[in-house]
Amino acid sequence: MPHHALKLAPQDCGDCPIRHRAVCSRCDGPELARLEEMKYYRSFEAGQTIVWSGDRMDFVASVVSGIASLTQTMEDGRRQIVGLLLPSDFVGRPGRVATPFDVTATTDLVMCCFRRKPFEEMMAATPHVAQRLLEMTLDELDAAREWMLLLGRKTAREKIASLLTILARRDTGLKAKAAKGAISFDLPLTREEMADYLGLTLETVSRQMNALKRDGVVELGEKRRIVVPNFDRLAEETGDDADGGFLS
């Protein structure tokens, strides 16, 4: 009962990450070949909405490049980002037609898509795939629950530090134990988007970012460049216990 849980870095995935993340790369049945044939790409500009909450979404997809976000809005305008989709992340709800959240392109975005119908047929014909998707969904659920702790109990400073930690890790190639040296990456979110993700206001985000800068935890370069001189120092600010790693 192999689990095929290998999680390749995006650059290893060729032009279609879904084959590696959602569908095991080691099990090339005819169905997968068929799937390969029917994939297609869609590009979106920053700010564009991909699906509105409540609409039907007739495809599943995998983020190739850029960032998408799942957003929920209350009628008085309060917004909460409930999921960030980074390259290699999967979007879609096999077995579900309507989307409960807005899906929007936060940056310019390319996705690799499959129409839902044939994808579901393939799923039914290829048991591995449903299992793999189940595991991915369980991981997302874990991440969502971790975020609930952040939203419910962490201070503004801890929230910011947690977000930066996550982005730094993703950007630095998923290595938990990153290089001892300085890490740097480009922040892909505006202050407002960070605020909507963290349950804060943009002013508070700005202030806390500068507080972390004053305290030497991060350096804020030109053009949203973030430099983290000491990753462990940043990690301490998150309020999480030392390891913080995910388990299998």
Add this chain to the structure above:
Amino acid sequence: MPHHALKLAPQDCGDCPIRHRAVCSRCDGPELARLEEMKYYRSFEAGQTIVWSGDRMDFVASVVSGIASLTQTMEDGRRQIVGLLLPSDFVGRPGRVATPFDVTATTDLVMCCFRRKPFEEMMAATPHVAQRLLEMTLDELDAAREWMLLLGRKTAREKIASLLTILARRDTGLKAKAAKGAISFDLPLTREEMADYLGLTLETVSRQMNALKRDGVVELGEKRRIVVPNFDRLAEETGDDADGGFLS
């Protein structure tokens, strides 16, 4: 490609809800019969911890009666309940050995369990099951994300109203459009547990509960009895849009 998404009320499930929620009741293969044979029950007293975060959990289970909760704790004691498990809910992570959260019995609790190994074997042999579990997990993910909006953006009063709405609906038999008349149910949580679920303090919960009472939205009876004279009135307090229903 039937989806078997039927979601029976607990009382319809006989003695083992898992057959209906996790495993389609309409597809009785030999594997399911085998599963039926190997089910066993476990009881826990209120307050008892079922699994600690990080421990391996060697079974999957379904809540038969009582309430369990998934909890995350920071080392300084801040706690967040990240999931409430009501009767007929599924607990467990097929394909995952370690639990990332504490699972505790909030009230006296009975669960219907299956050892993980044979359950996973059955899953592999019965494709329906993986698909059904995937759908359940997607639903949980939706619920978690809805909760993220609550934690990040709602006021204390809206949080309380949202929780009461959910509990009332569950307790009144999952009917979205409940009877026009008064609804009443027993609150299964202490003020502290409500606080930990909502990201508040118990004092704030107490104050807002009494505020809702003063405003005639709910009545607080003896022994945690809640009476909701007008459900729509309560629903208005949640901040959600009118329908608020889940979609398929």
Add this chain to the structure above:
DNA sequence: CCATTGCCTTGATCAGGATCAAATGAAAGG
């Protein structure tokens, strides 16, 4: 019966983050 314990309420005060408002800076376009 009284003491204890657990749960809930209520009050007083505090503080973290929200809100309102303005200024700065950088990029884009005419």
Add this chain to the structure above:
DNA sequence: CCTTTCATTTGATCCTGATCAAGGCAATGG
């Protein structure tokens, strides 16, 4: 170059919910 726009910073003030501290009330047990 000047204007516009958008993102960000910074300041002043306010307010919601946290914190600290008692007190009430039932249930339980000696």
